[in-house]
Amino acid sequence: MNATHAVSSRLNQMKYLWEEAADNYFHPVKFPISLQSCITTARTVTFILQSNKSYIENFSEWYQPYQTKWAADPIMTWAKEARNSIEKKGDLETFSQIKCRIIASYFGGPETEWLPQDIFSSPGQLHAMVPRSLVSQKQIYEHGTLLIERRWIDKNLPHTEVLDALVHVYDEFRHMLFDLHRILGLQTPTELSQIAPPLPQPLLMDRALYLSVKTGGIVGTRYITREVTDDEALLRKRYKRAPGWNKVPHAKSFREICDIYFSNARAVMTKDGFHRPLCILFRGNNLLRIISMDHPDRASRYVLVRELAQIANRIGADAVMLISEAWTSRKEDLPPSGYAVDAENRGEALILNAGDSNGNVYMYDALVVRKKNKRHKIKKLEPTKYSEEGLPFILVPFQDSWNCLDIDKLKELSGEIPDWD
Numbered sequence: 001m002n003a004t005h006a007v008s009s010r011l012n013q014m015k016y017l018w019e020e021a022a023d024n025y026f027h028p029v030k031f032p033i034s035l036q037s038c039i040t041t042a043r044t045v046t047f048i049l050q051s052n053k054s055y056i057e058n059f060s061e062w063y064q065p066y067q068t069k070w071a072a073d074p075i076m077t078w079a080k081e082a083r084n085s086i087e088k089k090g091d092l093e094t095f096s097q098i099k100c101r102i103i104a105s106y107f108g109g110p111e112t113e114w115l116p117q118d119i120f121s122s123p124g125q126l127h128a129m130v131p132r133s134l135v136s137q138k139q140i141y142e143h144g145t146l147l148i149e150r151r152w153i154d155k156n157l158p159h160t161e162v163l164d165a166l167v168h169v170y171d172e173f174r175h176m177l178f179d180l181h182r183i184l185g186l187q188t189p190t191e192l193s194q195i196a197p198p199l200p201q202p203l204l205m206d207r208a209l210y211l212s213v214k215t216g217g218i219v220g221t222r223y224i225t226r227e228v229t230d231d232e233a234l235l236r237k238r239y240k241r242a243p244g245w246n247k248v249p250h251a252k253s254f255r256e257i258c259d260i261y262f263s264n265a266r267a268v269m270t271k272d273g274f275h276r277p278l279c280i281l282f283r284g285n286n287l288l289r290i291i292s293m294d295h296p297d298r299a300s301r302y303v304l305v306r307e308l309a310q311i312a313n314r315i316g317a318d319a320v321m322l323i324s325e326a327w328t329s330r331k332e333d334l335p336p337s338g339y340a341v342d343a344e345n346r347g348e349a350l351i352l353n354a355g356d357s358n359g360n361v362y363m364y365d366a367l368v369v370r371k372k373n374k375r376h377k378i379k380k381l382e383p384t385k386y387s388e389e390g391l392p393f394i395l396v397p398f399q400d401s402w403n404c405l406d407i408d409k410l411k412e413l414s415g416e417i418p419d420w421d
Contacts, residue, residue, distance in 0.1 A: 003052035004180055008189060010048050011173055014041045018166055025163075025207055031152065032094055036086050038166055043083035045173050049180075062183060066176055078157045079169045093155040094162065100126055102134060102213065103302050104144035106396045107410070110134065114151070123148055123209055127216045135213060143299040144213035145220075151207060210303060219300060239267040251285060254319050254356055262352045262364045265323050266381055269350045269368070273376045277324035279308045281317035288317050293324065298339075309397035319356040320398050326351045328367065350381060353392040357402035361395060363387045 021034035053059040070076035082092055101111030127146055134140050151161045181188045210220035251257045261280070269275045277293035291308060295301045312320055328347040329340035340346050352364040367382040391399075391409060399405035 003049070003055045004177070004184065004186060006048050006052060007045060007177055007180070010041065010045050011170070011177060014038060014045065014166075014170060014173075017041055018163065018170065021166075022163060025152070026150065026209075028096065032091060035094070035152070035162060035166075036092060039079060039082050039092075040086055042079055042166065042169050042173070056180070056184070062180075070172065073172075075157070075160065075165045075168045076172060078154070078165065081156065082154065094152050095155070097151055097153060098126075099149045099151075101147050101149070102130070102140060102144050103147055103306065104137075104140040104213070104299070106302055106305055106393045107400060107405075117150065123211060123218075124216060127211050127213075130213065141214055143297075143302065145299050145303050146211040146213055147303070148209040148211065149207060150209075212299065220303065239264070239271055248285075248287075254282065254285060254354070254360075255362055257282070257285060258321060258352060258354045258362045258364065261321060261323065262384065265350060265352060266366060266384070269325075269366075270378050270381055273370075273378050275323060275325055275350055278322070280321040280323070281312050281315065282319040282321070283315075283317055284319075288315055293322070305394055306397045309401045312398060313401040318402070319354070320395070321352060321354040322394060323350075323352045325349070325368070326365075353395055355392075355395040355398060357404055359399065359404040359406065361388055361391060363390070363392060 017034060017038035021031060021038055024030035024034050049063075053063070056062070070080075086092060096117040097114040098117050099112055099114050102109045126148055130146060134144075152163070153160075154162055154165075157165055178188060208220070210218065212219050247260050248257055251260065265275055277295075279289075279291040279293050280287065281289045281291070289311070291311070293301075293304060293308070295304050308320075311317075326349050327340040327343070328349050329343035329345065333343050333345045334340065335342040335344075348368040348370070349365045350368060351366075352362075354362040364384055364386050366384045369379045369382065371377040371379045391406070391413060393413075396405060396410065
């Protein structure tokens with residue numbers, strides 16, 4: 001139908017302009033231009049819809065509830081008034097703010113309030129202003145990252161970042177268009193109906209600059225998506241011992257899915273001699289994303305895991321599975337740093353740490369025994385050990401984002417949480 005096609009086309013234009021604005025986030029001239037183009041395009045979505053109302057039976061009865069809902073929504077009201085202001089009064093009164101924080105663990109850390117951007121001349125100046133009392137802490141100096149976050153705010157919506165606001169507008173239109181396809185009996189486009197739609201997703205990593213506390217150099221990661229297609233027959237041929245994924249649809253719980261994934265991970269590790277670090281996100285028992293967790297050092301891992309928790313929250317994931325290799329050490333062999341990687345007599349293990357939004361934790365590990373003369377080859381994996389007790393620190397950012405983190409339990413544990421006092 002021409003009506004739905006026209007509205008969908010304009011909504012896609014809005015998404016494109018949002019992405020353009022996100023790409024120009026640190027450009028003080030280009031960003032406001034892209035932002036205002038996105039806002040004016042968003043407003044025309046409803047204009048096009050109403051201009052085609054004669055093609056939609058009982059249009060007024062169907063559309064009125066949306067108008068009522070949006071009139072009571074402060075963000076939708078802002079978007080409507082912002083478009084009118086752009087066209088009749090000129091540019092929006094936007095301004096940029098920054099906030100700084102130090103990341104040297106999976107949780108917490110000192111941070112500033114939001115401050116006007118123009119009071120600082122450069123990231124280097126901010127790095128130089130980190131208090132000596134923090135830099136002198138070994139954990140922060142060796143494994144800390146200074147995060148300089150930026151946000152754009154409109155004067156008439158002071159408590160919401162502008163791109164976040166436009167994601168809300170986009171999502172409201174997306175749900176409305178999905179409903180329109182339903183009442184017209186039309187097939188719903190994939191981007192409107194899939195379980196994790198590719199909405200514009202503003203992530204902290206796209207609005208922040210990361211500096212090493214130790215060197216002041218720029219560090220950090222970026223989230224890039226791509227589709228990967230595997231040949232199932234070849235996988236079965238290579239990993240004969242793996243139970244495969246055919247059991248996953250029949251799993252009755254997230255715990256059962258973890259069992260299957262770790263069994264497959266064992267087969268991969270045994271055959272290949274290594275296992276890439278992966279973050280796997282779920283909603284219920286449905287797979288949402290598989291994300292590579294390759295990282296160069298401990299400092300970057302702290303940042304990466306926090307970002308992954310943010311991604312999980314953005315796409316509505318309620319369970320996470322982290323699979324990787326890990327160094328191990330007996331307690332008496334641990335060095336002063338407290339990290340097994342620095343131990344002289346360290347061992348190796350394949351591990352899976354998983355958790356869900358109810359606070360449940362599932363931990364698997366299997367010690368690795370390598371061949372003496374071919375260290376890249378696996379001689380065997382020891383039997384799997386399983387536990388639901390304790391709290392892996394690496395899951396803390398996810399539990400925090402799901403509001404199921406037991407702070408008292410966290411305080412009782414010793415480990416990689418610096419004393420910020």
